[in-house]
Amino acid sequence: MSFRFVVYVKTGDQRGAGTDANVTITLHDSNGAKSEAADLDNFLRNDFERGQTDKFSLSKSKTNAIGPVIAKVEFWRDSSGIGSDWYLELITVENMTTGKTFEFPVLRWIESDFHYVITHLDTSLPQFDEQKAMRIKELSKKRKVYEYSQKAKGMPSQIKLMPPDEQFSFEYKWDILTTKVQLIATSKIVSLSAGEWDSLTALTNVYTKKIFHTPAGADRWSNDIYFGHQRIASLNHSLIKLCKSIPDKLAVDDEMLKPLMEGETIETALRKKRLFICDYEILKDLPHRPNLVLCAPIGLFFINSNKRLVPIAIQLFQQPAPDNPVFLPTDPPNTWAFVKMWYNNSDAMYHQSLTHLGYTHLLMEGVTVATHRNLSQSHPLFKLLAPHFLYLIAINTRGLEMLVSEGGWVDKTMNAGIAGMFELIKRGLEQWRLDVDGTLPEDLRRRGLDDQSVLPGYHFRDDALLLYKAINTYAGKYIKLYYDSPEKISGDWELQNWGHELTNAREEGGVGLLGVPGNGKFTTVDQLIMVLTTIIYTCSVSHASTNFPQYEEYAFPPNYPGLMRGVPPVDKSPKEESDIIAALPDKPTTLDIMTVTKILSQRGTKNLGDFEVQYIFDPKARDIVDAFRQDLKGVSKEVKDRNETRNPPYIYLDPDIVPNSISI
Incomplete structure (x- = not known):
C-alpha cells in the first residue's frame, strides 16, 4: 500500500529568515526505508x-517505497537566489491516508549544500542521538558565535558580540530612545525642559492621566507604613532579615526605642520576632559621582499591633558618630522624611545594581551563553530553558549601550553612577550563591523568614513561594522524564560540559557561578532540579518582581530618589520643604527618570508558560507543560484572591503578567 504525504514547512520570524534557495527533502520511515528526493516548490x-x-x-511516485510512520526527515538547500540564508523553524509531515502527523522541530539556520537529518520530535540526550556528528558540528559552530567576555575585571561573563539570532524580532518595539521621544510627545509634557522644582505641589501637578499617570508613591511617599511596605512588597524585597540581635554598630537602646515599640523592650521584641533589619554594609566606601554622597545605611523595622511593618530607626552610615546619629520617627517630620529619602537613595542603588541588573540580567546572560555553547538544540534541557532566554542578550546589549554607559542614564540619575554600579556588582558577585541567594526557600531560611507567620504582609515572599513551587514541580517532572537513572546524567557529556562552564572561573572562560551543586559535576536528579528551577525562576519571577514596579516607585523622585543632591543630615535639626526640594533632581532629569522607568515597566513578551516559540514537541513533555500551565492558573487565582484584601494589592507576581524571560 502506498501513502500520500503533505509537508508543511514553517520559516522562522528572525530577521533575514526567508530564502530564495531551492529546497529538497527526503522522508525516512520507521523501518529504515526512504522516499525519493522531492523538490519543495509551489508553482x-x-x-x-x-x-x-x-x-x-x-x-x-516519490513516496511509494516508504511506510506510514515517518521517523526522520532529510533536507538540504542550494545557494541560489538573491537571499539564500534560511532559518527553518518546523517541518510537519502529514500522512493524508492515515491522518497521522509527524513533527520535526528544526529551529536552525540552514547552511547550503549540507544534508540535515532531523528525527521525529528531535529530543534526545547526546549519548543516544543517531546524528552525533551533526550535533557535534553544530555545537562547535555555536561556540564560535557565543563567546564569553568580561566588560571589566570582576564583572559577570557576558556575550562578546551579540549573535544575529538574539536580535529582537520587531526592532521598533525596543528602541528606547525612539520610545522615549514618542512618550514625551504623546503625553504633551512641555514643562520639564529646564529648571529646578520650586515646590512639591509643582512636581505633583506634572503628572497627567495619559501616559505619565500619577505614580503610586506620589501619594504615600512620606508615610511610614508605605516605607515599611517598600521593604517587603516593592522593588528591593529580598534584603530584609529577621533581626536576631542588634549589631554593635547600630547605636540604639531601649530608652530610644521603647516609645516606638508599643511598650516592648528590645529583648522582648527580638524574642517575639517583631524586629527586622536592612543593612547596606556592601555600599560602604562605594565610588560615587563627584560632589554627591552615597550613604550605607542600617534600617530597623518593627511589626506593630496592626501587623504593619514600620521603620523605627535609621542610621545613614555604618559606624555611629556625633555627625551620624540614629534618626527616629519622633524627629521633626521633614527631617525624618529627608532621612527616609536618603535611605531610599541607597536602596535604589542596591536595587538597580544588584537585585535588578546584577542578579537577574547579567547573571542569566552568562547562563544563556553557556547553554548555547554546550547544549544542543536537540537536548531536552535546552528545550526547557530556551523560552526563558528570549531577548535576554538583546535587552542587555541595548540596555548597557543606552542606560549603563559613560554619560548615560545611570550616570545622570543615580548618585554612584556607573563606576559605583560596576563596583557594587563586583562586590555582589563575590557573595551570591545559586544554592542560597538563587534558591528562594534557602534565601528565606537564611534571612529567618521561611516561616510565613513571621513578617505578615511580606507579599513578595508569599506569592513568590507559590510560583517557585509550580516551577520546581514543572522542572522536576520534566527532568525525571529524561533522566531516569544516574547513568544517564553521568553519561550526558553536554550536560557535564554545561555544568563545568557554569562553575568555571570567569577569567578562565566560564560563568563563575558559586553554589552550583557538585561544583557543576552533576550526579543526581535533585541537583538538576535545583539548578533548572533557579534559572527559570530568576528569568521570570525574580526579574518581574524587581523590574515592573519601577515607574510606580521611581517616577516621583521624593519617593525613591535615585539621585540626591547636597549632603545627608548630620543632626536632628528641623528641615523645611525647601531642603527637600533642593535635594531633588532638576526637571529634565526628573523627566528622564519618568520616561525610562515607564519604558522599563512595560511588558514585552508573553506570560509565564505561554511560550513565543514552541521548543517542546515530545507528547509526554507537552503534558508536563500543560500541567504547569494549569498550576499557574491556580496560582493566579490565589494571588488575585489575596489581593482582594491587601491594601495596597501586590500585583507583580500574578502569573498572568509575569513574563517568561528578561526581555525589558
Whole structure:
C-alpha cells in the first residue's frame, strides 16, 4: 500500500529568515526505508518567506517505497537566489491516508549544500542521538558565535558580540530612545525642559492621566507604613532579615526605642520576632559621582499591633558618630522624611545594581551563553530553558549601550553612577550563591523568614513561594522524564560540559557561578532540579518582581530618589520643604527618570508558560507543560484572591503578567 504525504514547512520570524534557495527533502520511515528526493516548490508562489508556513504535496511516485510512520526527515538547500540564508523553524509531515502527523522541530539556520537529518520530535540526550556528528558540528559552530567576555575585571561573563539570532524580532518595539521621544510627545509634557522644582505641589501637578499617570508613591511617599511596605512588597524585597540581635554598630537602646515599640523592650521584641533589619554594609566606601554622597545605611523595622511593618530607626552610615546619629520617627517630620529619602537613595542603588541588573540580567546572560555553547538544540534541557532566554542578550546589549554607559542614564540619575554600579556588582558577585541567594526557600531560611507567620504582609515572599513551587514541580517532572537513572546524567557529556562552564572561573572562560551543586559535576536528579528551577525562576519571577514596579516607585523622585543632591543630615535639626526640594533632581532629569522607568515597566513578551516559540514537541513533555500551565492558573487565582484584601494589592507576581524571560 502506498501513502500520500503533505509537508508543511514553517520559516522562522528572525530577521533575514526567508530564502530564495531551492529546497529538497527526503522522508525516512520507521523501518529504515526512504522516499525519493522531492523538490519543495509551489508553482508561481514565493515560498519560504519570513514567518510563513508553506504546504507541499508529495507525489506518490516519490513516496511509494516508504511506510506510514515517518521517523526522520532529510533536507538540504542550494545557494541560489538573491537571499539564500534560511532559518527553518518546523517541518510537519502529514500522512493524508492515515491522518497521522509527524513533527520535526528544526529551529536552525540552514547552511547550503549540507544534508540535515532531523528525527521525529528531535529530543534526545547526546549519548543516544543517531546524528552525533551533526550535533557535534553544530555545537562547535555555536561556540564560535557565543563567546564569553568580561566588560571589566570582576564583572559577570557576558556575550562578546551579540549573535544575529538574539536580535529582537520587531526592532521598533525596543528602541528606547525612539520610545522615549514618542512618550514625551504623546503625553504633551512641555514643562520639564529646564529648571529646578520650586515646590512639591509643582512636581505633583506634572503628572497627567495619559501616559505619565500619577505614580503610586506620589501619594504615600512620606508615610511610614508605605516605607515599611517598600521593604517587603516593592522593588528591593529580598534584603530584609529577621533581626536576631542588634549589631554593635547600630547605636540604639531601649530608652530610644521603647516609645516606638508599643511598650516592648528590645529583648522582648527580638524574642517575639517583631524586629527586622536592612543593612547596606556592601555600599560602604562605594565610588560615587563627584560632589554627591552615597550613604550605607542600617534600617530597623518593627511589626506593630496592626501587623504593619514600620521603620523605627535609621542610621545613614555604618559606624555611629556625633555627625551620624540614629534618626527616629519622633524627629521633626521633614527631617525624618529627608532621612527616609536618603535611605531610599541607597536602596535604589542596591536595587538597580544588584537585585535588578546584577542578579537577574547579567547573571542569566552568562547562563544563556553557556547553554548555547554546550547544549544542543536537540537536548531536552535546552528545550526547557530556551523560552526563558528570549531577548535576554538583546535587552542587555541595548540596555548597557543606552542606560549603563559613560554619560548615560545611570550616570545622570543615580548618585554612584556607573563606576559605583560596576563596583557594587563586583562586590555582589563575590557573595551570591545559586544554592542560597538563587534558591528562594534557602534565601528565606537564611534571612529567618521561611516561616510565613513571621513578617505578615511580606507579599513578595508569599506569592513568590507559590510560583517557585509550580516551577520546581514543572522542572522536576520534566527532568525525571529524561533522566531516569544516574547513568544517564553521568553519561550526558553536554550536560557535564554545561555544568563545568557554569562553575568555571570567569577569567578562565566560564560563568563563575558559586553554589552550583557538585561544583557543576552533576550526579543526581535533585541537583538538576535545583539548578533548572533557579534559572527559570530568576528569568521570570525574580526579574518581574524587581523590574515592573519601577515607574510606580521611581517616577516621583521624593519617593525613591535615585539621585540626591547636597549632603545627608548630620543632626536632628528641623528641615523645611525647601531642603527637600533642593535635594531633588532638576526637571529634565526628573523627566528622564519618568520616561525610562515607564519604558522599563512595560511588558514585552508573553506570560509565564505561554511560550513565543514552541521548543517542546515530545507528547509526554507537552503534558508536563500543560500541567504547569494549569498550576499557574491556580496560582493566579490565589494571588488575585489575596489581593482582594491587601491594601495596597501586590500585583507583580500574578502569573498572568509575569513574563517568561528578561526581555525589558
